[in-house]
Amino acid sequence: RSLNGRVAVVTGAGSGIGRAIALRLAEDTARIAIWDINAAGAEETAALIRAQGGTALAIAADCSDKAAIQAAADRTRAELGAIAILVNNAGIAPFTPFLDTDDDLFDRVIRINLRGPWLVTRQCLPDMLAAGWGRVINITSSSVQTGSPAQGHYVSSKGGLVGMTKALALEFAPTGVTFNMIPPGFIDTPMLRAAPIDADAFAATLPMKRIGQPEDIAAAAAYLASEEASYITGQVISTNGGRYMG
Ligand code: NAD
Secondary structure, eight states: OOOTTOEEEEETTTSHHHHHHHHHHHHTTOEEEEEESOHHHHHHHHHHHHHTTOOEEEEEOOTTOHHHHHHHHHHHHHHTOSEEEEEEOOOOOOOOOGGGOOHHHHHHHHIIIIIHHHHHHHHHHHHHHHHTOEEEEEEOOTHHHHOOTTOHHHHHHHHHHHHHHHHHHHHTGGGTEEEEEEOBOSBOSHHHHHSSSOHHHHHHTSTTSSOBOHHHHHHHHHHHHSGGGTTOOSOBOOBSTTSSOO
16 A cells, blocks of 8 residues: 655645545555645645644645646645656536536636646656656546536536546556546535535435445545556546446
8 A cells, every 4th residue: 555655746635535535645655745726725634644644735726727737846846756646636516507607617617627637737747757657547527427417517527537538548558657537426525515416315316325435536546546556547447336337
């Protein structure tokens, strides 16, 4: 389980799934850079990691803003060292019926959920290529498999992220850098609790009769980040309690 003190960037780690991933990778000895637009949330996660004996750097950054991401990468390298692991987790998930959706909202969702991972990956990848070792883990969504009403913008953005992951997995397959995806099912986070979904009623419809916990996603991320996953790229670990298969 040891990540050998490698530096991991986790975007959106100030809350929910990203926080659980950051805590888990830190447990596995990675040194964590938390990049989140929410400064207070990022600091809170960093404090939790330090309390469990780990190393964490909280950086307030909008992952869709190129200058902010460049500055975050520079600071991460200066304070922690070369970036070896990247988890593109930051995202937003509004619900708005298609015909009522403002075009600006579409642009905002694409900017954060798709352009964000594009920009962040471009900043982090050169370190991994120089080392001949790297892990990029993209948090997609089971809604790419199932669709989701009133989320045309969101599902479009996550579908784009699936395509990006596959393209980069092939382009960089010979380099020692892998690109994989985790599409969460319904996971108990502030995002889900803010959605117009009755999470507890939904849980009863799931094969496992429970919605997922952020730690369920963190366990999949820890595996993909590990040495054990070195022959896996362009793949998907669907973490959804058995609801969607294939
Ligand atoms: P969350 O809202 O609890 O956390 C998201 C984090 O991302 C927050 O800390 C937020 O501040 C940060 N963030 C938002 N915009 C940002 C930006 N522009 N720059 C930097 N940080 C930004 O949500 P979550 O449920 O933990 O979701 C994490 C990821 O998992 C998202 O990509 C989401 O789409 C995906 N996902 C979640 C579920 C679920 O059921 N919770 C299901 C499928 C996919």
